[in-house]
Amino acid sequence: MLDQAEEARTGHDRAGDKPDDRVKRPKRDREATRARLLEAARDLFSEHGYDHVSVRMIAADAGANVALVNRYFGSKAALFGEVLAGESTLEQAFTGSPADLPRRLAEHVVRVVHRAPASPIPRMLDRSIGNPEILPILQQHMERHLVTPLTAQLDGPDARARATLAATIIMGGGPVRRLLGLDDLRAADPDDLVRRLTTMFEAALS
Amino acid sequence: MLDQAEEARTGHDRAGDKPDDRVKRPKRDREATRARLLEAARDLFSEHGYDHVSVRMIAADAGANVALVNRYFGSKAALFGEVLAGESTLEQAFTGSPADLPRRLAEHVVRVVHRAPASPIPRMLDRSIGNPEILPILQQHMERHLVTPLTAQLDGPDARARATLAATIIMGGGPVRRLLGLDDLRAADPDDLVRRLTTMFEAALS
Amino acid sequence: MLDQAEEARTGHDRAGDKPDDRVKRPKRDREATRARLLEAARDLFSEHGYDHVSVRMIAADAGANVALVNRYFGSKAALFGEVLAGESTLEQAFTGSPADLPRRLAEHVVRVVHRAPASPIPRMLDRSIGNPEILPILQQHMERHLVTPLTAQLDGPDARARATLAATIIMGGGPVRRLLGLDDLRAADPDDLVRRLTTMFEAALS
Amino acid sequence: MLDQAEEARTGHDRAGDKPDDRVKRPKRDREATRARLLEAARDLFSEHGYDHVSVRMIAADAGANVALVNRYFGSKAALFGEVLAGESTLEQAFTGSPADLPRRLAEHVVRVVHRAPASPIPRMLDRSIGNPEILPILQQHMERHLVTPLTAQLDGPDARARATLAATIIMGGGPVRRLLGLDDLRAADPDDLVRRLTTMFEAALS
DNA sequence: GATGAATGAGGCTTCATTCAT
DNA sequence: AATGAATGAAGCCTCATTCAT
Numbered sequence: 001m002l003d004q005a006e007e008a009r010t011g012h013d014r015a016g017d018k019p020d021d022r023v024k025r026p027k028r029d030r031e032a033t034r035a036r037l038l039e040a041a042r043d044l045f046s047e048h049g050y051d052h053v054s055v056r057m058i059a060a061d062a063g064a065n066v067a068l069v070n071r072y073f074g075s076k077a078a079l080f081g082e083v084l085a086g087e088s089t090l091e092q093a094f095t096g097s098p099a100d101l102p103r104r105l106a107e108h109v110v111r112v113v114h115r116a117p118a119s120p121i122p123r124m125l126d127r128s129i130g131n132p133e134i135l136p137i138l139q140q141h142m143e144r145h146l147v148t149p150l151t152a153q154l155d156g157p158d159a160r161a162r163a164t165l166a167a168t169i170i171m172g173g174g175p176v177r178r179l180l181g182l183d184d185l186r187a188a189d190p191d192d193l194v195r196r197l198t199t200m201f202e203a204a205l206s
Numbered sequence: 207m208l209d210q211a212e213e214a215r216t217g218h219d220r221a222g223d224k225p226d227d228r229v230k231r232p233k234r235d236r237e238a239t240r241a242r243l244l245e246a247a248r249d250l251f252s253e254h255g256y257d258h259v260s261v262r263m264i265a266a267d268a269g270a271n272v273a274l275v276n277r278y279f280g281s282k283a284a285l286f287g288e289v290l291a292g293e294s295t296l297e298q299a300f301t302g303s304p305a306d307l308p309r310r311l312a313e314h315v316v317r318v319v320h321r322a323p324a325s326p327i328p329r330m331l332d333r334s335i336g337n338p339e340i341l342p343i344l345q346q347h348m349e350r351h352l353v354t355p356l357t358a359q360l361d362g363p364d365a366r367a368r369a370t371l372a373a374t375i376i377m378g379g380g381p382v383r384r385l386l387g388l389d390d391l392r393a394a395d396p397d398d399l400v401r402r403l404t405t406m407f408e409a410a411l412s
Numbered sequence: 413m414l415d416q417a418e419e420a421r422t423g424h425d426r427a428g429d430k431p432d433d434r435v436k437r438p439k440r441d442r443e444a445t446r447a448r449l450l451e452a453a454r455d456l457f458s459e460h461g462y463d464h465v466s467v468r469m470i471a472a473d474a475g476a477n478v479a480l481v482n483r484y485f486g487s488k489a490a491l492f493g494e495v496l497a498g499e500s501t502l503e504q505a506f507t508g509s510p511a512d513l514p515r516r517l518a519e520h521v522v523r524v525v526h527r528a529p530a531s532p533i534p535r536m537l538d539r540s541i542g543n544p545e546i547l548p549i550l551q552q553h554m555e556r557h558l559v560t561p562l563t564a565q566l567d568g569p570d571a572r573a574r575a576t577l578a579a580t581i582i583m584g585g586g587p588v589r590r591l592l593g594l595d596d597l598r599a600a601d602p603d604d605l606v607r608r609l610t611t612m613f614e615a616a617l618s
Numbered sequence: 619m620l621d622q623a624e625e626a627r628t629g630h631d632r633a634g635d636k637p638d639d640r641v642k643r644p645k646r647d648r649e650a651t652r653a654r655l656l657e658a659a660r661d662l663f664s665e666h667g668y669d670h671v672s673v674r675m676i677a678a679d680a681g682a683n684v685a686l687v688n689r690y691f692g693s694k695a696a697l698f699g700e701v702l703a704g705e706s707t708l709e710q711a712f713t714g715s716p717a718d719l720p721r722r723l724a725e726h727v728v729r730v731v732h733r734a735p736a737s738p739i740p741r742m743l744d745r746s747i748g749n750p751e752i753l754p755i756l757q758q759h760m761e762r763h764l765v766t767p768l769t770a771q772l773d774g775p776d777a778r779a780r781a782t783l784a785a786t787i788i789m790g791g792g793p794v795r796r797l798l799g800l801d802d803l804r805a806a807d808p809d810d811l812v813r814r815l816t817t818m819f820e821a822a823l824s
Numbered sequence: 825g826a827t828g829a830a831t832g833a834g835g836c837t838t839c840a841t842t843c844a845t
Numbered sequence: 846a847a848t849g850a851a852t853g854a855a856g857c858c859t860c861a862t863t864c865a866t
Contacts, residue, residue, distance in 0.1 A: 030846085049336035051257045055840060065848055070841065129381050130255030130333035142385045161394035164386055165402060171385070172378020175335050179348045179377070180370055188367035196371060199409035203402050234829045234865060261857065271831055276858055440844060440850045461748030463669045467836065477852055482837055539748035541793050542667035554797045573806035576798055577814060583797070584790020587747050591760045591789070592782055600779035608783060608821050615817035648825090673861060683827055688862060 034072050036062040042083045046120035049127030050080055050134055080128070081137040089121050089145045090170070098153040102205060105166065106197030109173055113185045113193070126174030146170070154205060165204035169197070240278050242268040248289045252326035255333030256286055256340055286334070287343040293327050295351050296376070304359045308411055311372065312403030315379055319391045319399070332380030352376070360411060371410035375403070446484050448474040454495045458532035461539030462492055462546055492540070493549045499533050501557050502582070510565045514617055517578065518609030521585055525597045525605070538586030558582070566617060577616035581609070652690050654680040660701045664738035667745030668698055668752055698746070699755040707739050707763045708788070716771040720823055723784065724815030727791055731803045731811070744792030764788070772823060783822035787815070 040061035044053040055076050059066040073079035093101070093108045112119075125142070128134060150163040185193065246267035250259040261282050265272040279285035299307075299314045318325075331344060356369040391399065452473035456465040467488050471478040485491035505513075505520045524531075537550060562575040597605065658679035662671040673694050677684040691697035711719075711726045730737075743760070746752060768781040803811065 048338075051336065052338070054838080056838095067841085067843095067848065071847080076840065125385075126381060127336040129384060130336070131258065132254065135384070139385050147386060158390075158394040158398070160390040161399070162402070164382060164390050165399075165406070167386065168378035168382045169374055169406075170378070171381045172374035172376070175332060175377045175381065176370060176374045178335055178341075179331075179345050180353060180373065184364075184366040184370050188364040192364070193367070193371075196368070196409050200371070200375075200406040203405035203409060236829060239829075260855080262855090271829090272857090273832080273859075274830070277829090282857065442850055445850075460750065463748065464750065466834080468834090477850090478836090479838075479853080480851070483850090488836065537797075538793060541796055542669065542745040542748070544666075544670070547796075551797050559798060570802075570806040570810070572802040573811070574814075576794060576802050577811075577818070579798065580790035580794045581786055581818075582790070583793045584786035584788070587744060587789045587793065588782060588786045590747060590753070591743075591757050592765060592785065596776075596778040596782050600776040604776070605779070605783075608780070611821035612783070612787075612818045615814050615821065672859080674859095684861090685827065685863085689826080694861065 033062070033064050033068060037064055037069060037072065037079070038083060041079050042120050042124070045080060045083060045128065046123040047127075049124075050131050051128070055079075077134050077137065080124075080134050084121065084124070084137060084141045087121050087145075089119075089125075089141075090149075094149050094153070101153055102201035103194070103198045105170070105201045106194045109170070109197055110190055110193050112173065113177075113182055114190065122170075122174055126171065126178070142167070150205075162205050166201055169200055169204065236278075239268070239270050239274060243270055243275060243278060243285070244289060247285050248326045248330070251286060251289060251334065252329040253333075256330075256337050257334070261285075283340050283343065286330075286340055289330065290327065290343060290347045293351075295325070295327050295331075296355075300355045300359065307359055308407035309400070309404045311376070311407045312400045315376070315403055316396055316399050318379065319383075319388055320396065328376075328380055332377060332384070348373070356411075368411050372407055375406055375410065442484075445474070445476050445480060449476055449481060449484060449491070450495060453491050454532050454536070457492060457495060457540065458535040459539075462536075462543050463540070467491075489546050489549065492536075492546055495536065496533065496549060496553045499557075501531070501533050501537075502561075506561045506565065513565055514613035515606070515610045517582070517613045518606045521582070521609055522602055522605045524585065525589075525594055526602065534582075534586055538583065538590070554579070562617075574617050578613055581612055581616065651680070651682050651686060655682055655687060655690065655697070656701060659697050660738050660742070663698060663701060663746065664741040665745075667742075668749050669746070673697075695751050695755065698742075698752050702739065702742070702755060702759045705739050705763075707737075707743075707759075708767075712767050712771070719771055720819035721812070721816045723788070723819045724812045727788070727815050728808055728811050730791065731795075731800055732808060740788075740792055744789065744796070760785070768823075780823050784819055787818055787822065 037058060041053075041058045044057055044061060047053075055069045056066055058079070059069060069076065069079055073082055090105070090108060093104045096104060112122075125138060129138065146167055147160060147163050150166060151159045154162055243264060247259070247264045250263055250267060253259075261275045262272050264285070265275055275282065275285060279288055296311070296314060299310045302310060318328075331348070334340060334344065352373055353366065353369050356372060357365045360368055449470060453465075453470045456469055456473060459465075467481045468478055470491070471481055481488065481491060485494055502517070502520060505516045508516060524534075537554070540546060541550065558579055559572065559575050562578060563571045566574055655676060659671075659676045662675055662679060665671075673687045674684055676697070677687060687694065687697055691700055708723070708726060711722045714722060730740075743756060747756065764785055765778060765781050768784060769777045772780055
């Protein structure tokens with residue numbers, strides 16, 4: 001479908017395709033194509049950030065036509081928003097007793113350090129910051145999936161400020177991993193890291 | 207474009223400047239134009255991030271011709287590197303007794319919160335992450351101005367890992383400010399914030 | 413733009429063309445636009461040389477958008493390579509008994525002199541030498557379409573050296589025509605020219 | 619004089635400077651600078667061709683100011699013309715009895731093959747063909763230094779046509795060397811090459 | 825008279841999007 | 846409905862040349 005010049009530029013070959021074991025769908029393939037686009041977008045955005053992913057890369061990765069991005073989602077930015085929508089960032093860390101929240105957050109951070117790559121959504125966030133076009137989308141997602149649920153678990157005054165402090169640690173992880181690498185953190189004792197981070201989150205939240 | 211206080215604080219005179227006490231200044235003032243380009247680049251990069259600043263914007267902001275960017279600095283990326291080079295991020299927070307380091311870092315963070323805009327360099331960092339072209343430049347800056355001096359003040363094992371944890375808080379500030387706004391943090395008691403952050407940095411560093 | 417005779421002779425249909433006998437032709441005709449770009453590139457490159465033809469000129473000449481040059485061919489250099497690829501320079505002169513080769517080469521040269529303009533490919537070669545970016549492309553073409561087939565017809569030692577001598581005459585024709593004009597050669601007796609050139613090629617090859 | 623960015627781009631360091639053993643001149647240095655520019659231009663033009671040499675490269679190589687190129691010579695093209703003017707191409711080959719002319723030309727060609735690099739002027743010619751801006755300059759040089767003196771040594775009809783044939787061999791040498799390399803020619807017996815080329819020139823000229 | 829900073833044009837390439845089929 | 850060819854804008858960079866000093 002792509003000639004040589006275009007193939008060379010995108011550099012994506014459809015290796016890694018999951019076997020499509022779903023039953024054939026009634027409608028042509030619209031839902032399936034849409035889903036493939038969404039998945040390709042999530043993978044690429046989380047890998048390279050919004051700016052450095054082109055709609056052609058997404059379409060090529062999904063094995064779909066380029067124009068379908070605009071047809072199905074309206075624009076590249078809207079596709080980004082759709083990827084973000086509905087996917088929670090820290091779902092499991094938020095589930096459980098509020099007293100254990102700091103430890104769970106700490107374990108989440110250490111888990112990410114030792115089992116790269118992190119889940120796609122946080123990576124999308126820290127790799128796509130700085131683009132004014134999608135800033136509102138990012139803000140809305142952070143509000144919905146991080147600050148609001150976190151604040152809900154907090155009592156006392158300045159709950160949102162304390163949630164912001166915790167978000168600082170969580171958000172800082174991405175850029176730091178990218179800039180400093182993981183070697184030093186991995187070299188340290190994981191239990192020690194968890195203890196330190198738990199204390200940090202406690203100081204932020206309680 | 208920068209308010210006076212910040213200009214004074216950053217102390218932005220290019221390293222390697224010849225002592226300016228010679229009698230004759232250059233005629234059409236290459237050095238002045240270069241400095242204007244550098245300053246415009248710093249302001250714009252810190253405001254919009256590397257990707258969303260064009261060399262034309264920089265030249266226009268500096269009142270200079272576009273070609274001068276390449277003539278004086280070689281490339282956009284090299285200009286970015288030059289902006290970063292020589293400017294320390296946390297100089298003053300690193301100066302003083304190691305025992306007080308966590309408190310000084312905490313005060314630095316709170317100070318930034320209450321006196322927007324933050325100094326340009328950290329903003330450049332968190333707004334420009336994700337561009338592979340300048341990643342090495344960013345890494346080198348972080349290593350030189352954050353991890354190395356921080357580690358130098360630490361004793362005991364895993365010093366670099368602990369420095370990385372502290373960097374997580376520091377780096378996380380930028381994206382969080384951008385995504386969540388400063389209102390909540392400003393609404394909280396500054397002294398309380400300092401206490402919390404001090405504890406967080408202590409947990410990270412000691 | 414090319415006169416009919418030459419168009420027929422060069423036989424310019426792209427290798428790898430799908431058999432065009434299918435019923436439906438492409439709607440907005442990618443293949444046709446591609447062919448127009450290729451033809452415009454061939455004409456302009458052969459007229460002005462690689463350096464002095466811009467992709468904008470090519471696109472304008474083909475009545476196509478500038479971006480299509482890069483979309484279809486990848487780069488200006490790759491387009492140049494594509495123009496060269498598959499077009500033989502001296503096909504017919506190489507066909508026949510080796511004993512007659514010198515005379516056929518001589519007749520080829522004289523034919524070019526008397527029927528300007530020469531075929532586009534040799535002109536591209538001698539007008540585009542000196543650009544390091546496309547030197548490998550040119551070398552490969554010369555090796556494939558001139559030296560190798562010529563050497564294949566020669567016996568005895570130093571076959572490639574002798575082929576190089578003949579290539580000297582053939583390659584020299586282009587620059588000489590450009591610098592000295594064709595008037596003097598055309599004023600001479602064609603049969604005499606053929607005799608002289610035949611002797612020259614014999615001295616080079618046998 | 620050049621800062622890092624500019625130095626990096628030109629890539630020329632003034633190594634290879636001939637020691638300036640001339641006595642100090644009365645006038646500031648105008649003549650000397652002019653001469654250095656001329657020499658640098660000749661070297662660079664013959665190495666890379668007109669198009670791929672910038673006036674900044676020439677000025678840097680000569681250790682002179684860029685504007686002096688235009689001040690002294692009017693334009694880049696005029697400087698090219700000045701380099702060409704007055705320098706003969708085949709002076710010595712033309713000197714001697716007309717009967718030996720073919721052999722002398724042949725020896726000249728073989729000498730160039732075995733003792734690269736060739737003299738600068740012919741290389742300038744074959745590397746700079748194709749630039750319409752300097753075509754008239756090249757034509758004039760060829761006329762003056764190649765065709766006219768060559769024709770002057772010939773008797774009989776169509777003298778200029780025969781000179782053109784010889785020029786074909788001479789001009790073809792440059793491009794061929796560039797495209798095919800010298801290995802094959804150097805591998806052959808030099809005396810055999812001289813014999814072949816002598817016959818070729820005889821066929822062209824007599 | 826000489827310097828070198830500044831200029832404006834033009835180079836190739838890449839992108840998200842629209843529109844004819 | 847869906848395709849993919851075509852578009853126009855913008856990106857960075859390089860150049861020969863001019864002009865203020």
